Amino acid sequence: MNRASILKYMKEEQSNCVFCKILAGTLPVSLVYEDDEVAVFPPLQPVNPGHLLIIPKQHAPYMKDLDSGTLSYMMEIAQRLNGAIRQSKYPCEGVNLFLADGEAAQQEVFHLHLHIYPRYPADGFGFKYDPSRHFIHMERSELNSIAQEIKKNLS
Numbered sequence: 001m002n003r004a005s006i007l008k009y010m011k012e013e014q015s016n017c018v019f020c021k022i023l024a025g026t027l028p029v030s031l032v033y034e035d036d037e038v039a040v041f042p043p044l045q046p047v048n049p050g051h052l053l054i055i056p057k058q059h060a061p062y063m064k065d066l067d068s069g070t071l072s073y074m075m076e077i078a079q080r081l082n083g084a085i086r087q088s089k090y091p092c093e094g095v096n097l098f099l100a101d102g103e104a105a106q107q108e109v110f111h112l113h114l115h116i117y118p119r120y121p122a123d124g125f126g127f128k129y130d131p132s133r134h135f136i137h138m139e140r141s142e143l144n145s146i147a148q149e150i151k152k153n154l155s
Contacts, residue, residue: 017109017110017111018111019109019111019113020059022041022055023039023055032052032081032084037058038055038057038073038077039055039057040052040053040054040055047115047123047125048091048117048119048125049118050088050090050092050118052085053114053115054074054078054081054113054116055111055113055114056070056071056074056111059111061111062101062110063099063101063112066112075114078097082116086118091118092119092120093119093120094119094120095118095119096117096119097114097115097116099113099114099115
């Protein structure tokens with residue numbers, strides 16, 4: 001793909017992005033917070049009342065596409081919102097932060113976004129896993145090998 005084709009594809013991707021449409025004012029939103037870098041609002045289908053999304057104003061499908069300053073800033077905003085949710089009337093005895101990066105990670109909207117899930121006992125939500133495949137003990141040599149493989153690709 002040449003540069004012109006890539007730019008055309010990126011513009012089309014942005015014009016079809018539901019979060020970009022929200023930011024452009026063409027779709028309704030219930031804003032909790034907004035500034036020059038991010039917008040925060042509850043999703044249409046929350047896990048629990050008080051569930052919020054933090055989205056960067058810059059269209060970035062994946063973490064690698066967003067500058068580190070904005071990504072760090074999203075975490076600062078998450079910290080502030082964590083406190084606000086805990087002080088609200090909504091049940092919140094804990095908080096999960098969730099960011100899906102890619103289809104295999106269950107990302108459904110390809111505009112990076114950070115979920116803030118307020119949690120309480122017996123809310124029925126959770127991450128499911130197969131105990132025969134996940135969280136199994138690994139030998140130190142295997143862990144060292146994994147660390148070395150990832151380290152060599154660290155930039």
